Amino acid sequence: MAFIEARDISKTYSLGDVEVSALMDVSLTIEKGEFVSIMGPSGSGKSTFMNILGCLDKPTGGKYLLDGTDVSGMDRDRLAEIRNRKIGFVFQGFNLLPRTSALENVELPMFYKGVAANERKERALKALEMVGLAGRQSHFPNQLSGGQQQRVAIARALVNDAPIILADEPTGNLDTRTSQEIMGLFVRLNADSAITIILVTHEPDIAAFSRRWVRFMDGRIIKDEEAAQRHG
Amino acid sequence: MVNIPWTARLALRALKVNKMRSALTMLGIIIGVSAVIAMLAVGSGATRRITEQISSMGSNLLIILPGSTTSGGLRMGAGTQPTLTSGDARAIADEAPAVDAVAPVLSGAAQVVNGRQNWSTVVTGTTPAMLYVRGWTLSGGRPFTGADVKNATKVCLLGQTVVDNLFGDEDPVGKIVKIKNLPFTVIGVLGVKGQSVMGQDQDDTIYIPLTTAQRKLFGTAFPGMVRIIMVKGKSTGQLDEAQTQITDILRQRHHIGPRQDDDFTVRNLTQLMQTAEQSTRIMTLLLGAIASVSLLVGGIGIMNIMLVSITERTREIGIRMAIGAKTWDIRVQFLMEAFIMSLIGGGAGIALGIGGSVVLSKIAGWPTSVSSFSILLASCFSGAVGIFFGFYPAYKASLLNPIDALRYE
Known part of the structure; x- marks a missing residue:
C-alpha cells in the first residue's frame, strides 16, 4: 500500500447558491521518501489539495489514506494529532511565533505532543543544529534573516520526527541564493533521513530540485512526470 | 493532556506584551473586588457594632412596663398608669421558673452636686440583681447589697460620665455627693458601657437602692411602686416561656378578668435588637450586590479585551493549530490569560479593599471589619468572573478554521 494515497478527492465550496469545484476526482499516490513538486497556476486547486494532504481541510468526496489510515472522516482533534505527529509544515511566510525564541518555536510541536521538558530542549537543539542554526537558539524571529527564519521553521517541522514535510512556496519570500540553500537543505533531508517532501511551487528552477512533478490545472492533475535521475 | x-x-x-492593555483590563476587576470588600467591611462593621450594643444591654432581657390607662374610651400609651410594684418583681422572681433574675426600677431625673460641680442625670433606684441582669461590672468600689435595699441606705454607684463631670480624675469612692440635696456616699463606680442602640449614653446614670429612691428621693403614688421591671430569662430559648409565665403571674396578682386587657406590657428587647441587626445585614448584602455589579462590568472588560486579542492573534492560533494544538x-491558553488577569486583579483588589476600609474607618469614622469570608468570596468570585467571561472568547478561538486562521493578515 502506498504511503500517501488520495482516491478520487473532490472539494466543492458553496458560495451562496453557486457551487464551486476546487478539486474534481483527483487521485495521487506518493511513496515513502519521494520528493514531489506540485505545480500549477493560482486557482488550479494545488493549494486546496495541499490543505487536504496536510489534514488542514477535509475533502467533500473521495478517500484520503495516510500511512494506511483513512483520515477523511476524522474530527478536528484527531486531525490535529495526525498533523502533530506525521506532518511538518513549512510556509512561505515562515509562520514563526513572534516574540518567541527560535528554541521555543522549535519546541512548540513537542508541547502539544506532551514531551518532557529536558527531552524537548535536547531534541530542539539537535533539530536547530541539523538546519545549521546551532548557537542561534535564543534569537527571536525579528533578529533572524529570512533564510534563518525558514530554517527555524524547517527545524520545527522536523522535531517531532514527522515522516512528511509539506512545504508551501517555501522560497517565495527569499532571494535566489538563500532559496538555493534552503532547497539544498530539503534535498539533504530527503536523501539522508528518507523524509517524504511535498513541495508546492510555481517556479520551475525550485521544482527542479525534486524528482517528480505533478501539475494541476482547473481542479485536475494534467501531468505527472518523474525524473530518472537529477540532484542526489 | x-x-x-x-x-x-x-x-x-x-x-506582558500588552502591558498597558492588561493593566487597564485588570483595573476593572481591581475596582470591582475592592468595592465588594470595602462595602462588606462597612456593612459587617455596622453589624458588629450593633451586636456589641445588644450584648451591652444585657442578654435575654425582658422589660415589663406598666399598662396604659383608658379614660373615656381614649387609650393612652404604655406606662401612663403606674401599676407595677416591688411585690410583682418578687413574685416573678419566685414563681416564674424560666426567669433567671429580676430587677425592679424606679428612676427619675435629678440634680447631683459635688462641691462646686453639678450635673443632671438619671437616678435609678434598683436592687443588687440589676448589675447581673444588665451584665454590668464595677470598675471600682463595691456594689450595694440586699441589706442596703432593706434599710434604704443613702449609698450610690456612679456611671463613668457622672464621675467625669463631678470628679474629673479624682477617685470618687468614699466621697459624698448630694442628690436632690440629700447626701449619698459613693460606694462604687460602674464600668464603661458606651452608647445604647438608641444612641443614649448608658454611663450617664447613678444607681441607688430601690427603697431609697421610693421613700427618700422620688416618692410614690402607692407603697412599693416601680416604673419598670427588668427580667433576665434563663436562656434565649426560654424567653417566650418566661413571657407567658410573667403574664400569668401579673394577671393573677392584678386581678385581671379573662376578658380584660393586661394592665402591663412585656417587651422582648433582644428580639428588637435582633431585628435591627437583621436590617443591617440586609444593608450589607445590598451594598455587596451593588459592588458586585462593578465586578461584573470588570468581567465584561476582560471579555472585550480577550475578543480583541483573539482577532489580533488569529494567525498565531492558526500556526498553533497547524502544528497540532x-x-x-487553544481554549485553555486563552482561558488562562483571562483567569490570570482576573486573579492578579483580584489580588490587587483585595489589597486595595482592605486599605480602603482602613482609610474609611480612619477618615469617615465608620466601623469597618474585613472578614476572611469576604476575602474568600472576592477571590473565588474574581476567578469565576475570569473563567466565565474568558470562556466565550476562548471558545470562539478554538473553533477557528486553521486554514483561514493561517491566511489571516
Missing part, C-alpha cells in the same frame, strides 16, 4: 504550568507561563508572556489546548 494540557500542560498547565507551561500554559500559565505562555499566558503571562502574552499579557487541539481544541482544548
Whole structure:
C-alpha cells in the first residue's frame, strides 16, 4: 500500500447558491521518501489539495489514506494529532511565533505532543543544529534573516520526527541564493533521513530540485512526470 | 493532556506584551473586588457594632412596663398608669421558673452636686440583681447589697460620665455627693458601657437602692411602686416561656378578668435588637450586590479585551493549530490569560479593599471589619468572573478554521 494515497478527492465550496469545484476526482499516490513538486497556476486547486494532504481541510468526496489510515472522516482533534505527529509544515511566510525564541518555536510541536521538558530542549537543539542554526537558539524571529527564519521553521517541522514535510512556496519570500540553500537543505533531508517532501511551487528552477512533478490545472492533475535521475 | 504550568507561563508572556492593555483590563476587576470588600467591611462593621450594643444591654432581657390607662374610651400609651410594684418583681422572681433574675426600677431625673460641680442625670433606684441582669461590672468600689435595699441606705454607684463631670480624675469612692440635696456616699463606680442602640449614653446614670429612691428621693403614688421591671430569662430559648409565665403571674396578682386587657406590657428587647441587626445585614448584602455589579462590568472588560486579542492573534492560533494544538489546548491558553488577569486583579483588589476600609474607618469614622469570608468570596468570585467571561472568547478561538486562521493578515 502506498504511503500517501488520495482516491478520487473532490472539494466543492458553496458560495451562496453557486457551487464551486476546487478539486474534481483527483487521485495521487506518493511513496515513502519521494520528493514531489506540485505545480500549477493560482486557482488550479494545488493549494486546496495541499490543505487536504496536510489534514488542514477535509475533502467533500473521495478517500484520503495516510500511512494506511483513512483520515477523511476524522474530527478536528484527531486531525490535529495526525498533523502533530506525521506532518511538518513549512510556509512561505515562515509562520514563526513572534516574540518567541527560535528554541521555543522549535519546541512548540513537542508541547502539544506532551514531551518532557529536558527531552524537548535536547531534541530542539539537535533539530536547530541539523538546519545549521546551532548557537542561534535564543534569537527571536525579528533578529533572524529570512533564510534563518525558514530554517527555524524547517527545524520545527522536523522535531517531532514527522515522516512528511509539506512545504508551501517555501522560497517565495527569499532571494535566489538563500532559496538555493534552503532547497539544498530539503534535498539533504530527503536523501539522508528518507523524509517524504511535498513541495508546492510555481517556479520551475525550485521544482527542479525534486524528482517528480505533478501539475494541476482547473481542479485536475494534467501531468505527472518523474525524473530518472537529477540532484542526489 | 494540557500542560498547565507551561500554559500559565505562555499566558503571562502574552499579557506582558500588552502591558498597558492588561493593566487597564485588570483595573476593572481591581475596582470591582475592592468595592465588594470595602462595602462588606462597612456593612459587617455596622453589624458588629450593633451586636456589641445588644450584648451591652444585657442578654435575654425582658422589660415589663406598666399598662396604659383608658379614660373615656381614649387609650393612652404604655406606662401612663403606674401599676407595677416591688411585690410583682418578687413574685416573678419566685414563681416564674424560666426567669433567671429580676430587677425592679424606679428612676427619675435629678440634680447631683459635688462641691462646686453639678450635673443632671438619671437616678435609678434598683436592687443588687440589676448589675447581673444588665451584665454590668464595677470598675471600682463595691456594689450595694440586699441589706442596703432593706434599710434604704443613702449609698450610690456612679456611671463613668457622672464621675467625669463631678470628679474629673479624682477617685470618687468614699466621697459624698448630694442628690436632690440629700447626701449619698459613693460606694462604687460602674464600668464603661458606651452608647445604647438608641444612641443614649448608658454611663450617664447613678444607681441607688430601690427603697431609697421610693421613700427618700422620688416618692410614690402607692407603697412599693416601680416604673419598670427588668427580667433576665434563663436562656434565649426560654424567653417566650418566661413571657407567658410573667403574664400569668401579673394577671393573677392584678386581678385581671379573662376578658380584660393586661394592665402591663412585656417587651422582648433582644428580639428588637435582633431585628435591627437583621436590617443591617440586609444593608450589607445590598451594598455587596451593588459592588458586585462593578465586578461584573470588570468581567465584561476582560471579555472585550480577550475578543480583541483573539482577532489580533488569529494567525498565531492558526500556526498553533497547524502544528497540532487541539481544541482544548487553544481554549485553555486563552482561558488562562483571562483567569490570570482576573486573579492578579483580584489580588490587587483585595489589597486595595482592605486599605480602603482602613482609610474609611480612619477618615469617615465608620466601623469597618474585613472578614476572611469576604476575602474568600472576592477571590473565588474574581476567578469565576475570569473563567466565565474568558470562556466565550476562548471558545470562539478554538473553533477557528486553521486554514483561514493561517491566511489571516
